[in-house]
Amino acid sequence: MTDSELDVFTGLLDYPMYVVTAAADGERAGCLVGFASQCSIHPVRFMVWLSTANRTYRVARRATHLGVHLLTREQRALARLFGSRTADDDVDKFAQVAWEARQAETPVLRDAPAWFVGRVRERIDGGDHVGFLLDPVEESPPVPGGRPRLLMFDDTRGLEPGHPA
Template identity: 55%
Template sequence: MFVVTTRVGDHRAGCLVGFSSQVSINPPRFLVGLSKKNHTYRVAERGATHLAVHLLAEEHRELARLFGSETGDRVDKFSDCRWSDGPEGLPILSDAAAWFSGHILERFDLGDHVGHLIQPVAGAAPDRFGDLVTFTDVKDLEPGHEA
């Protein structure tokens, strides 16, 4: 599970995503699926050029819950967590185990989700990872929006 954030102008958005994958090693490419019903998708579609992808350690499971069970339509999720401006002004979650930002190369309609193909351009990761948040940790969440 990943938390994806973006920014367009003064509008920040972020959500928990389960549809994502590295899709190429050379050149480096990553695909992120955003639900068409999601606030983050709507912000991204208003002209986002970059996304930030965050991995969360198990001890920050509540951060996954915040970004997975609340909607930016009603709640400023960023007021409830620690973050800072990163590359391209993207909100970077301070408690992420690792993160990378990527330039959006293409968007693909995948049905109820839109795939965002990104080229990683910046990031930070520790030398070692502990246990990360997985689907099992968040499967009981009531989503902010239906898929």
């Protein structure tokens, strides 16, 4: 199968978008991620794929934990902050949002309706992305008012990515 043939298949998909955060050696980083999913029920595990071109990847490869956040469709500005180009990766995105440090100093976004912090169990080379297999160790309280309308891939079309894949 060629890349263009796979593009036909993947072009039909619409999946949740996540903000993934990391902290290591006094550095914080976060980015918008579409490649992520629960990958085991017993034990519960979640896989997040980070682009090797991304600053968040460079911090995450030294981190012991990652934060994974869901956003609502009304939080496109937050998605743009974590998903668009920054000035040579020197912009402190966390200076622009409310957040708190959780396990292993992992930044957690206070405005995210749902989040979890996961311990990095394994890193898997997938090509231009590296998978981080996470064991969830802490999660947000239940979402008040039921299930929110989540930010999906289609909601982010037109967003200028911070880095190529």
